[in-house]
Amino acid sequence: METKRTLLAIMALCLLCAAVTESMSLTRIQELRCLCIKTESKPIHPKHIKNIEVIPNGPHCKNVEVIVTLTNMEEVCLEPSAPWVKKIIDKILASSKVPEPTPVA
Template sequence: MQSQRNSLYMIGFILLLSHCLPASYGDSIMRELRCQCISTVSTPFHKKHIRSLEVTPNGPHCPRVEVIVTLRNGVQHCLNPKAKWLTTVVKKILKRNSQKK
């Protein structure tokens, strides 16, 4: 009796867990197994035009560091992580975010 109850709880937990995972979960894993950036842009962007900045370290999926900026208008660009202007903008964004908290 106790064994059946434990089995039912386990089945219920697995069903509940399967509904919590997003439908695109497998799709996002497949997308992350390769480099996202084919080419990079070195054009500077002012910090007020940047909505978000994503840095992906190198690893088994990609041999290089990737920096992807999303602008306020929704356009995404891959940036050259070695660009000098980028470190300045990142410092300003970090400073701005730390002042908001």
């Protein structure tokens, strides 16, 4: 009887851990509020930027949010309407486009 309780407790703990870790990866996407309270509009040198995340507007937030992770792991929200931010986003979009195949004659 004791081993059944122990086994049941271990299984419950495993299920709890699995549920918590699964929800952690979706937290940023499913939050029903804007992530950026304050935005930065002054330029940041590209060598200091490690990652850029663009979150489109939606039911969670009416604003498009641009979040950069700096090389020192600090996260900064950028002003999406700033001209230098628009340039960066345009460059990312242009580099991610797949070129059309050229027809073989």
